[in-house]
Every structure is written in C-alpha cells, then in structure tokens.
Amino acid sequence: MGASTMVWSRQEVADRILAGDTLVVYNGQLLRIPQAWLNAHPGGSLAILHFVGRDATDEIDAYHSQDAMRKINMFCVGTVETSPYGWAPFLPPVMSGWIRKQASDGSFTWHHEATAIPASNLSSETLLVPNHTPGTKQHQSGGPSLSHLIPPPSNLSLEVQAQHSAAYKQLHERIIKAGLYQTRYLSGYGPEIARYLFLAFSSAYAYSNNWLITSAVCLGFLWHQLVFTVHDLGHMGVTHDWNIDRLLAIFLADFIGGLSVGWWVDNHNVHHLVTNHPSHDPDIEHLPFLAISTAFFNSLWSTYYKRAMTFDRFSAFLLSLQHKLFYILMAFGRFNLYANAYGFLLRKAFDHRKAKGGRWSWWLEVTGVAFFWCWFGALLRGCGSWKMALAYLLTSHLVTSPLHVQIVLSHFAMSTDDLGPTESFPHRQLRTTTDVICPPYLAFLHGGLHLQVTHHLFPRLPRHNLREASVLVKQFAREQGLSYAEFGFIGGNRAVLGVLKAVAEQARILGTVAENGIQGAMKKVH
Incomplete structure (x- = not known):
C-alpha cells in the first residue's frame, strides 16, 4: 500500500477503528496495519494494539531501526487532522x-x-x-x-505532553549524532566474552574434579551474566540485524540457558510500552504471590496473560506476607521463567499465525530447550546421588537470584497509576522507572542495566553506551521539569520492601474483614 494524500478527520478514524481497522498515528500520518502484519510483528501484536487510535511516533522511533522505518510508507493511508498540540488520542479498544x-x-x-x-x-x-x-x-x-x-478525563495537558515529546525527539537526535547506537564489540563485549569463557571453563574444571558446589556456583554466575547479552540481542542492540541477533539469542538463551528468547521478547516489549500498568504490564502481574498496588485487590484482568488475576482469601494471605517472602520468591525466580517460557512455546505450537521468522525460530527454540535439558540433565545424573543432584540444581539456580531482585528494583517502587493515553512516552517512562546507582567497576554485576531510565527511553541503545547516554537524559529531564529517579542498591531494596509491606498490610486487613464476615454469616445460619 503506497502513501495516500487523503486527510482523515477524527470521526473518520474512530469509525474505521470501530469497524475493525488497526489504525496508528505516526508523524501526522495514519498507518493502517493489516492483520497479516499484526500477526507477524516481531514485537508481538499487543505492542501495536496498545496504540490503536494514538500517536505512537516516539514509541515507533525508539523501537525500530532505520531499515525498518523505510518500510513504514507501505502502511500509510493518509494524514490526520491535528490540533496545535498534535493528535488528541483515543483510548485503544x-x-x-x-x-x-x-x-x-x-x-x-x-x-x-x-x-x-x-x-x-x-x-x-x-x-x-x-x-x-x-x-x-x-x-x-x-x-x-x-x-x-473516548479516554477518561485527564489532569495532563496535551500542550505540555507535546512539549515533552518534541524535546524527546531532539534528545533522540543528539543520541544518534553522538554515535551511541554504534555497538562496542571489542571494548564492550570483549571483556564479557572473556568472563563467560572463564565461568564456563571454571564450572567444567570444578565438575571434573568433583567440586560440585563450586561448579554449580560458576554455572549460575554464567547464566546470570549471559542474560544481559540475551537482553541486548532481544532488543536488536548488538548487530542490529533481526535474523543474526535472534540466532545468537537462541543459542545463548535456549541452548545454554534453557529459556525462550521468543517468550522474553513477546513479554518484554509489552512491559516497555505499558510500564507498571496493573492490567497490561506482565512484569508486575504476579498474583497470588506479589502485588505492588492495591489495584490488584480488584481481581484484575490481564490483557497479556488473558486471564483473571483473582484476589481471594488465599491471595490475601500470601500477600500479607509478601514483604517477608520477597527474597525467597526471588531466589526461585528462574523456575518461574521456565514455566512462562515453556508455556509460551506450547501455545505457539498451536498458533496458526506466522510471526516473523516463520516456524524456524520456534523449532530452533524447542530444539535448544531439549538440548539444554540433555546436557544439564547429564550433569545432574553425574553428581553421584539424588541429594547432590538436588544441591547442584538448587545452587546453580539460586545463584541467579540477584538478577531477579535487580529487575524489580527498577519498577516495583515506582508509580503504577495510569494517566491515560494523553501521557507522552518520555513522561511515562521517567515516572515508572528508576536507576540503581552503581560505581563503574561494579556495573558488570548489573550488566549495565541498572541504568533503566535511559534504557526505557532508548531500548535499542547498546548497553555499553547507556552511561554516556544517561548524562544527556538527565539534562533532558532537568530542562523539561521531569523527575529522574535513582537510588542505591540498598536504598532500592528498602523502597521496594516498603511498597510490599504497605500493600501487605492492606491485604491483611481485607483478609481479616473477609474472615469476620464469613464467621458472622455462619453464626446467623446457626
């Protein structure tokens, strides 16, 4: 479909959306996304559906390479009528x-x-x-x-949000001109590859000498470190070529780590676009074990998982203890990743829709997971006894738990409010994300992803350039009067535990009220 000169009114856009068209505004153009591409979109269909009827210019620019952007005219069906402050958004269906x-x-x-x-x-x-x-x-x-x-009334000014968006575009240009999208293969990934090889050989050497716990610790640290590169590859932040980055990611994530990069990309892109929204962000939807907002007491529907997150007496009981169980739950976080990854692969086995990469990526992932359990299962069988095998399994997995703690620090203590579709991309990311302050010599423990604010604003930016880019982002925040949140690792843990404890106390109160209500009803019956 070529570019059109038709000018669409707001009513015409609404009518076509209600008729079933997937329409998104980009730089004043109206894009109509056909069902075939909605199914094939590498970032998943929800990444598009959350922006139907909205101006997604900043999000599209942040998530797509120049090569991908050259194809956008094929979806253009004209331009839209706008106000002096841009397009007034609809609420996506x-x-x-x-x-x-x-x-x-x-x-x-x-x-x-x-x-x-x-x-x-x-x-x-x-x-x-x-x-x-x-x-x-x-x-x-x-x-x-x-x-x-029609979105609910908003306290946000479309004019102010348009100013933030315009300033963000200028910031993005500065990032590009500074060469920060250039991958540092030698100085960035060189030391990391050396670290991966050292941990792999250390684990193998220790295992061959029957130092099984030492071997398990080294293997766990290897998995912990590999996740950061898989993260980069999932964002097309290494070679910037989808096929090459996906092949490398499958090798590291599936064959070596036993996880699914396809699931991670599908999940993670939605998290980036609707960060900290209780009904839409899968990264904060952990009922019945964790809740960072009392909004979850409404038994919300998850648009990602397509299920109800039921808040009942059992959930209330677990949530009342969540601040005490937090680190225990994080310790077993990798097992939760297995469950989500394999559930995703199973669903995709019966999904007739063809995402980018066709079926080859799915088959390669399934092969990779099978290969992982073959070699890791052989390690466990070689431990000599089931007790030692269990110790090896738990040790190697528990060692990765700091990674799960780090991930939640960047969001769990931040706002979960939905300010409506009027909110600009930079305003939303700065409001819902925080950095973890870390000296450069310890950055490898966080994989450089402690700079989450900058990463959320520029998800394709190579990880080793985040520190330099964060200087520009902080300047942008000051100029726009926006808060740039950051705290130390210990302070971040305290903040998260404080949020969990506050929600836990409310859950305990509701649980007590429910229990008293049940007892009162039983007394009336008798």
Whole structure:
C-alpha cells in the first residue's frame, strides 16, 4: 500500500477503528496495519494494539531501526487532522476490554474480554476486570462504541505532553549524532566474552574434579551474566540485524540457558510500552504471590496473560506476607521463567499465525530447550546421588537470584497509576522507572542495566553506551521539569520492601474483614 494524500478527520478514524481497522498515528500520518502484519510483528501484536487510535511516533522511533522505518510508507493511508498540540488520542479498544478474534470461517469479530472500571484515586485511570465479576456489566456483543474510544478525563495537558515529546525527539537526535547506537564489540563485549569463557571453563574444571558446589556456583554466575547479552540481542542492540541477533539469542538463551528468547521478547516489549500498568504490564502481574498496588485487590484482568488475576482469601494471605517472602520468591525466580517460557512455546505450537521468522525460530527454540535439558540433565545424573543432584540444581539456580531482585528494583517502587493515553512516552517512562546507582567497576554485576531510565527511553541503545547516554537524559529531564529517579542498591531494596509491606498490610486487613464476615454469616445460619 503506497502513501495516500487523503486527510482523515477524527470521526473518520474512530469509525474505521470501530469497524475493525488497526489504525496508528505516526508523524501526522495514519498507518493502517493489516492483520497479516499484526500477526507477524516481531514485537508481538499487543505492542501495536496498545496504540490503536494514538500517536505512537516516539514509541515507533525508539523501537525500530532505520531499515525498518523505510518500510513504514507501505502502511500509510493518509494524514490526520491535528490540533496545535498534535493528535488528541483515543483510548485503544484493548484498553477498554475489546479485542478482535478470528472465527472458524476465518473472519474477525469483536470480542469483549473484560470490563473497564475507573480507579478510585485518579479519574484518568482505567483498570480491567473480568466480565463475570460481580457488580460489573455483563458480556457485551456487537463491538465497541464511540464511548469506548473516548479516554477518561485527564489532569495532563496535551500542550505540555507535546512539549515533552518534541524535546524527546531532539534528545533522540543528539543520541544518534553522538554515535551511541554504534555497538562496542571489542571494548564492550570483549571483556564479557572473556568472563563467560572463564565461568564456563571454571564450572567444567570444578565438575571434573568433583567440586560440585563450586561448579554449580560458576554455572549460575554464567547464566546470570549471559542474560544481559540475551537482553541486548532481544532488543536488536548488538548487530542490529533481526535474523543474526535472534540466532545468537537462541543459542545463548535456549541452548545454554534453557529459556525462550521468543517468550522474553513477546513479554518484554509489552512491559516497555505499558510500564507498571496493573492490567497490561506482565512484569508486575504476579498474583497470588506479589502485588505492588492495591489495584490488584480488584481481581484484575490481564490483557497479556488473558486471564483473571483473582484476589481471594488465599491471595490475601500470601500477600500479607509478601514483604517477608520477597527474597525467597526471588531466589526461585528462574523456575518461574521456565514455566512462562515453556508455556509460551506450547501455545505457539498451536498458533496458526506466522510471526516473523516463520516456524524456524520456534523449532530452533524447542530444539535448544531439549538440548539444554540433555546436557544439564547429564550433569545432574553425574553428581553421584539424588541429594547432590538436588544441591547442584538448587545452587546453580539460586545463584541467579540477584538478577531477579535487580529487575524489580527498577519498577516495583515506582508509580503504577495510569494517566491515560494523553501521557507522552518520555513522561511515562521517567515516572515508572528508576536507576540503581552503581560505581563503574561494579556495573558488570548489573550488566549495565541498572541504568533503566535511559534504557526505557532508548531500548535499542547498546548497553555499553547507556552511561554516556544517561548524562544527556538527565539534562533532558532537568530542562523539561521531569523527575529522574535513582537510588542505591540498598536504598532500592528498602523502597521496594516498603511498597510490599504497605500493600501487605492492606491485604491483611481485607483478609481479616473477609474472615469476620464469613464467621458472622455462619453464626446467623446457626
């Protein structure tokens, strides 16, 4: 589809969205994303669906290479009428609980998977709950109406958010001109490859000498370190070529680590785009074990996992202890990654939609996971006894737990409010993300990803350039009057535990009230 000169009115855009078109605004152009590309999008379909009816210019520029951007005109169907401060956004249908599903005859129809409810603390915040939740509207048929596309009132100024967006574009140009998208293969990855080889040979040498716990520790540290490069490859931040980066990522993540990079990319891109939203960000959806907001007490619907996150007496009990169980849960974080990764691969086995890479990447990942369990299973069998095998398994996995703690530090203590589609990309990322202060000589322990604010603003930026880029980002934040959050590792842990404890206390109170209500009802019966 070539570029069109048609000028679309706001009403015309709304009408086409309600008719089922996937329309996104980019630099004043209107892009119509066909279903075939929605299925094939390397970042997953939700990454697009969360921006239907919105201006996604900053997000598109941040996530796509110049080569990818050259193809964007094929989706252009014209331009849109804008105000002096840009496009006034609609609320994407997925954010009000509406999605398109394919019927048995191949056609797509609207399906109302969840009901939107306003949060009590902010009029602009919208949460989703399952349709069968008591007190909510029942299942609606036919499709969304114009009222579903109108976002709730917002306290944000479209003019101010447009200023932030314009300044972000200038910042992005400075990043590009500074050469910070150039990968530091020798000075950046050279020391890391040496570290990987040292840990691998140390683990093998210790194992051959029957120093099994030492071997397990070295193997765990190897997995811990490899994750950072897999992260870069998943963002196309190494060679910047999708096929090469994906092949390398599958080798490191699946064959050596036993995880699925396909699952990680699908999950992680959504996290970046709707950071800390209780109904949409899979990285904060951990009920019944963890909740960083009392919003989860509403038994929310997850648009990523496609299930209800039920808050019941069992959840209330676990959440009341979450600040005490936090480090125990983090210690077993890698097992949770296995569950999510293998569930994703299983679902994709029955998914007829062809994502980029066709089926070869899925088959290669399945082969990689099988290969991993063959060689790792052989290590466990060679430990001599089931007790030692269990010790080797637990030690190697527990050693990776600091990585899981580090990941949550950057978001768990930050805002989970939804300020609506009016909020600009830079405003949202600075509000929901924080850095962990770390001296340069210890940066390898964090893989350089302690600079999460800059990473969230420029996800494709090579990891070894984040520190230099963060200087420019801090200047940008000062000039725009935005907060750039950062704290030390210990302070960050205290902040997260404080949030978990506050939510735990509310869960304990609700659990007590529910228990008293049940006992009162039983007394009336008798």
